[in-house]
Amino acid sequence: MHNKSVAELSRELESGKISSVELTQQFLDRLKQEDGKYNSFITITEEQALAEAKAADELRAAGKATAWTGVPFAHKDIFCTNGVRTTCGSKMLENFVPPYDATVTEKFRQAGAVCLGKTNMDEFAMGSSNESSYFGAVTNPWGLSSGEKRVPGGSSGGSAAAVAARLVPAATATDTGGSIRQPAALCGVTGLKPTYGRVSRYGMIAFASSLDQGGSMARTAEDNALMLNVMAGFDPKDSTSIDREVPDYTATLNEPLKGLKIGLPKEYFTDQLSPAMEEQVRNAVKEYEKLGATVKEVSLPNAKLAIAAYYVIAPAEASANLSRFDGVRYGYRCEDPKDLMDMYTRTRAEGFGAEVKRRILVGTYALSHGYYDAYYLKAQKVRRLIQQDFANAFKEVDVLMSPTSPSPAFVQGEKTNDPVTMYLEDIFTIAINLAGLPAMSVPAGFVDGLPVGLQIIGDYFAEARLLNAAHQFQQVTDWHQREPK
C-alpha cells in the first residue's frame, strides 16, 4: 500500500478493500520502523491518527466520504495543530501545544484526512538543507546506498524525505524562497508552491509574511491537485488571502498540451548549472515539445538581483515576526532571569539557533535607523523590477521552465560553514516568491543517481495549468515513480 498515490489509496478505500484504520496502522508501522534512517518526523501522532481513521471509516459508512476521507498524510511542523505540539523545528517551541488549528489543518480535518504526524524542517523554515532543525538533520533517502548521508533540501525537507521514502503519500509544506520546490527536487518528488494568497497563512507560523505560502508535496501532480483542492481558498482570518474562486484542480489535468508556449529564461541556464544538470532539464523540455509545446528563450534581466533583494526583505520581515518569541506568553523561557531585559535576551539567545539569530540580526540592521532606505526600500524597488520581468515574459509565453536547483542533493555538512554558499541553493527559486507567482518542481531525471527537478513557473493563479503540464509530463515519463534504494 505504501507505494500507492493518494488517488489510488482513495479508490482502495472507496472500493472497501481496506479500511482507513487498517491502512493507517500499516502506514504507522512502516513509519515507526523506517524513519530512524531519515529523521523526517518530529512528532508521530499515532493515537490521534487511529482515532481520525476510525472517524473516517464511520463517515464513509454514512456515505459522506470525500477523496481524502481516511487517506494518511502528514503536516509540516509549521502548521498549528490543536492539541498536538508544533515546534517549527525550534527549541523555542519545543513544548508548544497550540490551542487552535491552522486553517490548512482545519481544512484537512474537514476533508477527513488522517494526519500521521508533523514533519521535520529547518528552524523557522530558514534553510535549504534541513540541517538547522533543533530536532536534528533529515537524511535524503536518495544516495544512502553510496554510504554518504545527503541533505533532503529545505526547509520542507522532512515532508520531501517522508514522501520520497514512501512513509506518507503526501505532506503539506511551505515555501518562502524555494522551501517546497528545492527539497522536492532533491528528493525526487513533486511539489507545488501556489500563488501568494491562494492558501491561507492563518496558523502557519510566520517567517516572512509577504513571501510565505503554503503548498503541497506528493509523488504525482495528480496528488498535488487533490491537495490544492483542499488547501486553496479565501480565508477572512488571513488579511492577505485572495478572494477568488477555487477551480477543481483535477478537472483539467488531462487537457492536451498542444500549443503550450514554454519560455526558457536564459539567466537560469548559465554556468552556475552543471552540464549534466542542464542536459536533464533540456531533455525534459524536449518531452514537452513531443507533446506539442513550442519553446523559446526569454529573458529575466533582473533575476540576478533576486537573492540580494530576498536577503534584505526576508530577514527584515523575520526580525519583526519573530519578536513575538519573548518568553512571556508561550514557548521557551530561560532559567532564573534576573530582570526583564535578561529574560528577553537570554530566552532568545538560548531558544533560537545560529541561522535564525543571524537572520534576525541582519533584518534588524536593515530596518534600523539610517539603513532603512538603503536596504529595505531599495530591495522593495528591486522586487518590482523582478516582478515586471516575469510580467513581460508572460506576455510571450504560458509557462517558464528551468532547473529547480543548481545541483543535486549535497552531502550533509558540506555547506553549513558558509551561510552565503547555502543561500545560493535557492538561486532559481527565490525570484518566484518575490513576484508572488505559482511554481512547481517535477522529477525530471537523475545525475549520479540523484534526482533532478524541473521547475515550471506560471502566471498568477495558473496552478491548474501548472498541474496539467506536470501531469501530462508524468504520463510519458516515469521519473516520479522511481524509488530510492
Add this chain to the structure above:
Amino acid sequence: MSISREDIEKVAVLARIKVDDEQVSALEKDLGNILDLVDQLSAADTDSVEPMAHPLDAVQRLRPDEVTETNQREAFQAIAPATEDGLYLVPKVIE
C-alpha cells in the same frame, strides 16, 4: 561592506538577543558576507520605481468592528511559562 563590532552589539540589543564576545567575532564575518551579497542591490537603477509590498498590490481589507472572538484566556494561559490569577508573570520591571 563590513559591519563593525559596535554595530553588531547595538543590533543585538535592538533584537533582544544576548551575544558573547566570541559570537560577535563570528557574526562580524557572517553578517559581513551577507551584507556583501546584499550590496549587489546598489547597482540596480531604481530611480523611478515604486517599492513593492504585495505581489498583487492588494490593500488591507477592513471588516465591521464587531466582536468575533470569544475569550479563551484559560486555554491561552495554559501554555504560558508563568501565570498567576489570570496574569502573565515576568521579572519585576519597576523596583
